[in-house]
Amino acid sequence: RTVYVNGEYLPEHEATVSIFDRGFLMADGVYEVTSVLDGKLIDFDGHYARLERSLGELDMANPTTHEDLLEVHRELVRANGIEEGMVYLQVTRGNPGDRDFAFPPEDTAQTLVLFTQSKPGLANSPAAKTGIKVISIEDQRWARRDIKTVQLLAPSLGKMAAKRAGADDAWMVEDGHVTEGTSNNAYIVKDGAIITRGLSNDILHGITRAAVLRFAAEAQMQVVERLFTIDEAKEADEAFVTSASTFVMPVVSIDGAAIGTGEPGPVAKRLREIYLEESMKAAI
């Protein structure tokens, strides 16, 4: 694989960052994941806008520009022959040359790393046909989940708890209400209405979420942004999640209880179709 580090395209085994990098020592970094379908980037502008926001919220400078970053994404997709997959991007506060809680001087070079992941069959994933099983867990993350930081230990532990329980993923719960999935936004469908938690610092502002809610409204589907409990979710007609890497993915059970018929529901299936069609039309 060809990867990108601080201005250079290198074979992955030649790409290195310092042991003093703030990303490594303090999780002082932000990231984005942009999916690739048909060799094209899905919603690059949305991911770039969120990157700028994440950097701003952490008083981190933007080491790149929209134009340059788009070029790096395209070059990596080309160099690695990615038809379906992802481009991962990470920016950290760089290498101050030592370990210190205080931010390094402003002129410290930041670290910018990108790499691709090839996922043949991403759009036609078998999981989308069967749906996935989730468990519920306490949300143990910090209070700024709207910033896409590389601080991913709590979601990683949640994912492993799900695997140990024979499930695919976990929905995180705070004060009885579902926040989101370990790496996706969570939705239920009841009496035709699509229900999902509103935007706040409690959840990541999903780029796929924004697109899906827009497409749902355009298709005259009812969308309600409000809190919902895990008990309400278990009684829902349907459930699903959205993310750049799964698009719209039906959820067929929660904590072992079947949702609706126990099969992917019509709303989730329709939204997946619309999302794939519309976002591929707009891909760049």
Ligand code: PLP
């Ligand atoms: N919520 C969390 C916690 C995530 O990590 C992600 C994606 O990685 C999402 C939601 C979905 O965001 P997006 O649709 O931008 O991929």
